[in-house]
Amino acid sequence: MTRKYFGTDGIRGLTNTPPMTAEVAMKVGQAAGQKFLRGSHKHRVVIGKDTRLSGYMMESALTAGFTSVGMDVVQVGPMPTPAVAMLTRSMRADLGVMISASHNPFHDNGIKLFGPDGYKLSDDDEREIEALLGTDIALAAPAAIGRARRIDDAQGRYIHFAKSTFPEALRLDGLKVVLDCAHGAAYKVAPEALWELGAEVIAIGVSPDGFNINDQIGSTHPAALQAKVVETGAAIGIALDGDADRLIVVDEKGKIIDGDQLMALITQRWQQDGRLRGGGLVATVMSNLGLERFLKGIGLELFRAQVGDRYVLEMMRARGLNVGGEQSGHIILSDYATTGDGLVAALQVLSVLVATGKPASEVLHLFDTLPQLLKNVRFAGGAPLEAASVKAAIAAGEARLNGTGRLLIRKSGTEPLIRVMAEGEDIGVVTEVVDEICAAVQDSK
Known part of the structure; x- marks a missing residue:
């Protein structure tokens, strides 16, 4: 059906x-x-x-x-x-x-x-x-x-839960954190939780008016966070999205750290602490090959699910893994939660930061990513991926990558978009492949 x-x-x-x-x-x-x-x-x-x-x-x-x-x-x-x-x-x-x-x-x-x-x-x-x-x-x-x-008292219940996931032996005293809540669902609970753990919280995106949720702010628009981190000399920046189930981090230099690097950090730490189950991490087909190579280097496996945190979770449960997520920042830590939780994932990242005493730029960069480009093409109707011209462009793109990278084309499950992603050693080739397929999709309308 x-x-x-x-x-x-x-x-x-x-x-x-x-x-x-x-x-x-x-x-x-x-x-x-x-x-x-x-x-x-x-x-x-x-x-x-x-x-x-x-x-x-x-x-x-x-x-x-x-x-x-x-x-x-x-x-x-x-x-x-x-x-x-x-x-x-x-x-x-x-x-x-x-x-x-x-x-x-x-x-x-x-x-x-x-x-x-x-x-x-x-x-x-x-x-x-x-x-x-x-x-x-x-x-x-x-x-x-x-x-x-x-x-x-629902907010207090959740704050108590979130704090319980942070190591009891650690505190955030003296750590300056810029927190971007996207004018969304976590605008009260997230700043309160970090403050109660001792952090110096500089909160942005905490004045919702019904219209400004995700408006040039939050995890999908990190420019405001990047600027505020650099301006205030903060140790780290944390951005949530409108419903706070995803997380993007900015280091002290203003550089964006995506979900792949964050999952690598948590997975490595949990492996070192003997907490990791299942011998690896569940990510999606969108995660960078650099993550896969990093995990292999520390004796772990990357299992890929289809896009969607629910499918990541299904694979985690089937294979007995307790860490999974998406490059976009949905990170599922099943020891604590049944779905992605941006605040809980952020607390795991902050725990590593304070435990090591090292700057975020050093702690959060675990591997070099391969050039990867994703573009979205909006369509009004029909089935663009069934067009002969689009199929030919996809076949040509696969031939150009020639086993040195990946090509992923999919229809969005939530919006009328075709998502075109390519990854490989040469950014020039990757860009040309994506642009040619996008043009074919647009011309097929």
């Missing part, structure tokens, strides 16, 4: 345009609620959101849907995606919902669903919910309608 609503990370789209409407959100609440009405206990769903304007509308619609089928709703307000997953488990809820479009602009929104175990729903679960969306869903009797309540 082809999925109409769910992509690689829940349901996402332009607000007030199908499927991201209040009407669809209410139906999703009813359908998901019906699927997870199991047993005779009182059923509960935890709903969190980021700071975009449409979050209020979507929260109300989802609440109406869940309560109408007999589920109680606990609203936790603006909270990171991993916090919702954690609270779903700790509150013994049947379901968790995060209302967010992650790193997208304010005008988009999304719905991510977590099962009672705190893990994102499987493809099969999402297909079942989609099937229910087209049916008449049985509503609860008047006396069985669910209740909705908002809890006030």
